[in-house]
Amino acid sequence: MEKRAIDWWVGIFVLLGIAALVVLALRVGNLSGFAYNDGYVLHADFSNVGSLKVRSPVRLGGVTIGEVTHIGMNPKTFMANVTMRIEPKVKLPMDTGASIYTAGLLGEQYVAIQPGGMPQNLKPGGTITMTQSAVNLDQLIGQMVFNKASGSK
């Protein structure tokens, strides 16, 4: 094997490895989520966030427009405070609502945004006031079992 040819092959091999790592990072590990770094921040208080996690998606009409960056507790109101980062090109009206939904029966939880109709937009750092908490599956099953039991008497 010619020396030059070996150099070429090794170069191609290393490039393949780097390319594989980049594709893994972007396509599998979703490092491209950093694209939301230039977005603006919104807050929303929920009474129950269920199993929502940091980096859970924020969706409007099923399209991902941002991600959850922080979940904390508001010690005064005992509400869970969710901080989200939203793409800068999406401007939401003041009376926008937020709910926590589950994708499928056992899928991941996400924040669903329902845009309102007011002419003024939410400012960066603003708070969404109309919120609907996560559906607690355990509680629902408990209620159903309880209803069944009382109804069969």
Place this chain on the structure above:
Amino acid sequence: MAYLDFVPNLGRQVLLTIPNLGAAASFLLRSLVAVINRHFSIQQLLKQVYGFGVRSLLLMIVAAFFTGMVLGFQGYYALVRFGATSALGTLVALSLLRELGPVLTALLFAGRAGSALTAEISSMKATEQLSAMEMMAVNPFAWVVAPRLWAGIVVVPILCAIFDLVGIFGGYLISVPVLGVDGGTFWAQMQSNVTFSGDILTGLFKALCFGLVVTWIAAWQGYAAQPTAEGVGNATTRSVVTASLAVLGLDFILTALLFT
């Protein structure tokens, strides 16, 4: 009373093993440090990267493709009972990135490149090429062992990254077009459950450790082989067996340390 020989034999084995381990450790250290020796050449390193990496590429790609496809089938079979096929992407990606990618790459590497390395070094020893180098004041650690050791350390993580990627693609091909899992869910669930540093990089770190251990064992077995035709054969067998077991054992330790 032949069976009583077991006890003194055990004692002798222990006494023989401990200095062997010490010799193997000093062998590793001398070879790694030999990079700064003037007889270490980048050209040799590239030649070994070519031999270990480029020529194992096809084997890795085929193995990864089939591994990913089998994971897709078996994962689907297990998950469809719970109606949780949406988690198939996560299952395929996490199994490959965390365990199967590094371990299978290292095992295949031990069989493909490790055995050849042991045979090469032990026949160099049997034909007294290593002694001849020392006669010519060429450091055999720098000229022969160090390029191979460093090539192993560089090549295995790269092969592992390619293995992971091809395996995930194989899993995708079975899950989405063949078994009818939703493609969007497949990738979205994968992306929300795989972290770059926690899963991808730690998997590649594992591969790096395996690369070091496999080439170390292979080179040491070659270097310590009996300088006879039979010795070369024995050393090659022992190299593959020891390296494979070491990879599996080390994998347990690394998993316990890294993923808790």
